[in-house]
Amino acid sequence: MFTDEHVFLQQIEANIGIVRKVVHLYVEHPDDRRDLQQEILYQAWKAFPAFQGLSKFSTWLYRVSLNTVLTFRKRERRHATDPLESVGQDHPAPERHDSDNAERLYDAIRQLKEAERALIMLHLDGFGNDEIADITGLSANNVAVKLHRIKNDLTKRLNG
Amino acid sequence: MDIQQEWKRLNEGRFKPGEPTHLAVSDLMRHPKQSPLAILRRNAKINMGFAAVFLAGFCVLFVLFPHPYIRICFGVLILVYLAALLFTTYKLRHLPPIPDMGGAVLPVMKAYHDQLRAWIDWQEKVALFIYPVSAAGGAFLGITTEADLDTMLQKPAVLWILGIAVVVLTPAAHWLARWMGKVAFGKYLDQIKTNIDLLEKQEQQL
Numbered sequence: 001m002f003t004d005e006h007v008f009l010q011q012i013e014a015n016i017g018i019v020r021k022v023v024h025l026y027v028e029h030p031d032d033r034r035d036l037q038q039e040i041l042y043q044a045w046k047a048f049p050a051f052q053g054l055s056k057f058s059t060w061l062y063r064v065s066l067n068t069v070l071t072f073r074k075r076e077r078r079h080a081t082d083p084l085e086s087v088g089q090d091h092p093a094p095e096r097h098d099s100d101n102a103e104r105l106y107d108a109i110r111q112l113k114e115a116e117r118a119l120i121m122l123h124l125d126g127f128g129n130d131e132i133a134d135i136t137g138l139s140a141n142n143v144a145v146k147l148h149r150i151k152n153d154l155t156k157r158l159n160g
Numbered sequence: 161m162d163i164q165q166e167w168k169r170l171n172e173g174r175f176k177p178g179e180p181t182h183l184a185v186s187d188l189m190r191h192p193k194q195s196p197l198a199i200l201r202r203n204a205k206i207n208m209g210f211a212a213v214f215l216a217g218f219c220v221l222f223v224l225f226p227h228p229y230i231r232i233c234f235g236v237l238i239l240v241y242l243a244a245l246l247f248t249t250y251k252l253r254h255l256p257p258i259p260d261m262g263g264a265v266l267p268v269m270k271a272y273h274d275q276l277r278a279w280i281d282w283q284e285k286v287a288l289f290i291y292p293v294s295a296a297g298g299a300f301l302g303i304t305t306e307a308d309l310d311t312m313l314q315k316p317a318v319l320w321i322l323g324i325a326v327v328v329l330t331p332a333a334h335w336l337a338r339w340m341g342k343v344a345f346g347k348y349l350d351q352i353k354t355n356i357d358l359l360e361k362q363e364q365q366l
Contacts, residue, residue, distance in 0.1 A: 124167040
């Protein structure tokens with residue numbers, strides 16, 4: 001028999017990338033990242049009984065992750081001296097054959113405003129405007145307009 | 161550059177777990193820190209606990225020392241502490257419950273920040289008025305244990321010392337209380353304010 005715990009852990013295993021993504025795009029220091037990732041998992045576990053399956057688990061986990069980051073995040077500690085050092089702490093660093101373009105995209109997204117990072121992250125992960133609106137509390141029209149602007153901005157940064 | 165393609169590559173290289181995470185429920189319960197909202201609520205309760213202990217102490221002194229000056233001072237302190245306890249209880253009861261992170265957090269953070277900030281400001285202002293009473297009450301109590309209070313208060317030197325003690329102790333106690341408030345509440349309120357500003361700025365940006 002599958003318990004709630006079992007279902008939850010399975011879902012988290014399948015969607016752990018969401019948590020990592022949010023943490024990495026919003027927090028710089030490895031210790032802060034570790035703390036925050038643990039905090040997100042704890043908050044998700046606490047909030048899980050209220051999750052009624054009305055949205056996809058991934059949508060819900062995105063909302064929990066973003067809310068937790070924005071509620072719990074403290075003033076940033078001193079940045080790690082080497083940006084790659086901070087990446088290698090809790091998962092493997094990207095291999096060299098991951099193109100430089102992917103790294104440039106990551107850097108470009110991190111340079112966006114905080115609100116824009118969440119929108120583009122959700123969009124690139126394949127969420128529709130309605131789902132993004134649901135997670136961020138914006139109207140779908142607003143999401144569409146904003147995404148158009150962010151994509152233009154991102155393209156300029158990457159090509160500039 | 162195909163942004164979508166690069167994002168996919170980035171996900172695979174950077175965010176995809178290399179190995180199964182083997183999470184257990186015990187891992188989930190091992191949370192490294194408490195929500196600043198929960199810490200604020202807990203610290204307000206600790207503050208109430210201290211106030212209750214002091215109130216009990218003042219009541220004992222009120223009963224044990226019948227001199228009218230002492231009773232006036234401790235009577236004022238008892239009334240103020242009682243009012244502060246009731247007000248704090250009211251404030252805590254009217255704070256919204258700490259939300260789970262699947263819901264809206266901004267209104268709750270704003271409620272905590274605004275209500276607790278107002279409560280701390282109220283405490284600091286009221287305390288400014290009772291520090292002189294408290295200092296005088298303490299001095300009367302000290303004098304009573306050694307000599308007759310009425311006789312001592314006839315001496316100008318004693319009145320001068322009493323006045324100086326009140327003038328020195330009032331700002332010192334105010335400064336100490338502010339510092340303690342900053343340690344117990346200030347940094348968490350600042351943290352919440354930063355996050356509120358961020359969320360509100362996001363809404364404006366969007």
